[in-house]
Structure formats: structure tokens, C-alpha cells
Amino acid sequence: MKIMLLGAPGAGKGTVAKLLTAFDGSVQISTGDILRAAVKAGTALGKEAQGFMDRGELVPDSLIMGIMEQRLQEPDCANGFLLDGFPRTIPQAEELKTLMARLGIKMDFVVSIEVPREVILDRLTTRRTCSNSACQEIYNVKSNPPAEGGKCKKCGSPTIQRADETEEAISKRLDVYNEKTAPLIGFYEKEGMLKKVVGTSSDVVVNAIKAALGK
Numbered sequence: 001m002k003i004m005l006l007g008a009p010g011a012g013k014g015t016v017a018k019l020l021t022a023f024d025g026s027v028q029i030s031t032g033d034i035l036r037a038a039v040k041a042g043t044a045l046g047k048e049a050q051g052f053m054d055r056g057e058l059v060p061d062s063l064i065m066g067i068m069e070q071r072l073q074e075p076d077c078a079n080g081f082l083l084d085g086f087p088r089t090i091p092q093a094e095e096l097k098t099l100m101a102r103l104g105i106k107m108d109f110v111v112s113i114e115v116p117r118e119v120i121l122d123r124l125t126t127r128r129t130c131s132n133s134a135c136q137e138i139y140n141v142k143s144n145p146p147a148e149g150g151k152c153k154k155c156g157s158p159t160i161q162r163a164d165e166t167e168e169a170i171s172k173r174l175d176v177y178n179e180k181t182a183p184l185i186g187f188y189e190k191e192g193m194l195k196k197v198v199g200t201s202s203d204v205v206v207n208a209i210k211a212a213l214g215k
């Protein structure tokens with residue numbers, strides 16, 4: 001499948017993408033994960049991105065488009081992919097359209113995952129992420145806690161609260177989402193590519209996507 005997941009931070013894009021990759025071997029492409037790995041590895045990209053990320057702001061479009069142009073041409077994308085957290089602005093969506101046409105890639109559709117703001121705020125402040133960049137398993141201290149001592153159940157590394165998951169950064173990220181990313185819903189509606197899924201449970205969202213794909 002070739003699908004794009006739209007939704008506010010904490011809407012469940014990452015969880016839904018992971019569940020869908022297990023289903024048909026499509027790869028999850030999360031620009032947030034790529035950037036966090038670059039920050040951790042201390043690369044030039046990471047150094048440039050870190051300040052924006054810690055403040056809950058978007059990284060400049062030019063950096064993101066460079067990453068995605070390369071990533072979409074890697075061989076594992078041939079089986080399909082789930083775009084998680086990209087595009088985030090109208091200029092990124094416009095450039096992606098041009099890039100896809102150039103690479104001869106046709107998306108199945110765009111899914112907008114719609115979740116109430118209170119649910120999102122609660123989810124993000126209670127979220128913990130595995131600090132191992134090769135794992136990045138997501139936990140929730142209330143509904144899906146990590147193992148004893150806050151260790152990841154999959155790889156045993158410590159789980160952490162991301163720097164951009166403090167209340168201040170979250171509120172900034174939601175404002176940025178409303179201002180810069182929410183207009184993409186109208187953009188893809190006009191393109192005739194949008195499917196809205198209202199759901200706080202990832203299983204409901206995954207089933208709706210499978211049904212839309214006819215699977």
C-alpha cells in the first residue's frame with residue numbers, strides 16, 4: 001500500500017503505521033524518527049534540526065524534502081510505504097506531488113485520523129518512547145506501561161519522555177499543527193484523495209484503512 005497518514009501529534013499515526021507494516025510488508029517512513037536518529041547520531045542534519053524540534057517547531061521544508069527525495073528511492077519502498085508525519089506543510093505537499101510524478105509513484109489515498117484535543121493532550125504527556133533509535137517502541141504510562149524500571153519490553157533499553165513532550169512543547173506543536181498542517185486536509189480533499197477516519201482506537205483506524213483498500 002502507498003498511504004499517507006495525516007493527524008495531529010498524538011493522533012496515533014505511528015501506532016497505526018506500525019500495525020499496517022506488519023500487515024503487508026510496506027515500510028513506515030516517519031520523518032520524526034529519521035530526524036531523531038540524526039540528532040542522536042550527531043550528524044549535520046541532526047545538528048540543524050535539533051533546536052527546531054526541541055522547541056516544538058517544524059524543521060525547514062528544504063531539509064525535509066532532501067531527506068524524503070532520497071528515502072522514497074530506497075529499494076524497500078517498492079513494496080509500498082506509509083508516510084507518517086510527512087508532509088506537514090502545503091509547500092511540502094506541493095513538492096511531494098511533483099516528486100511523486102517524477103518518480104512515477106501513485107499514492108492509494110491520504111488518511112486523516114481525527115481525535116479530540118483532550119485525548120491527544122493526555123496521550124502525549126503520558127507517552128514514553130524507547131531510547132534505542134533502532135527500536136523506538138512507544139509506551140503509555142497509563143494504558144501500556146514499559147517493563148520494571150521503565151525499560152523497553154522489546155529491547156531492554158531505557159524508555160524516555162521526549163524533549164518535545166513537555167506540556168509547553170506539546171501546546172506549541174498543536175498550535176503549529178493547526179496553523180501549518182491542518183490545511184493539508186483541504187488540499188487532499190480537493191485532490192480527491194482524502195479519507196477521514198474518526199477514532200481514538202488504532203484498531204478501528206487500521207480496520208477502516210484495510211476496508212478502504214478492499215483487504
Ligand code: AMP
Binds near residue numbers: 087
Ligand atoms: P513527529 O515525531 O512526527 O511528531 O516529529 C517530531 C518533530 O520533528 C516535529 O515536531 C518537527 O520538529 C520535526 N518534523 C517531523 N516531520 C517533519 C516534517 N515533515 N516537516 C517539518 N518538521 C518535521
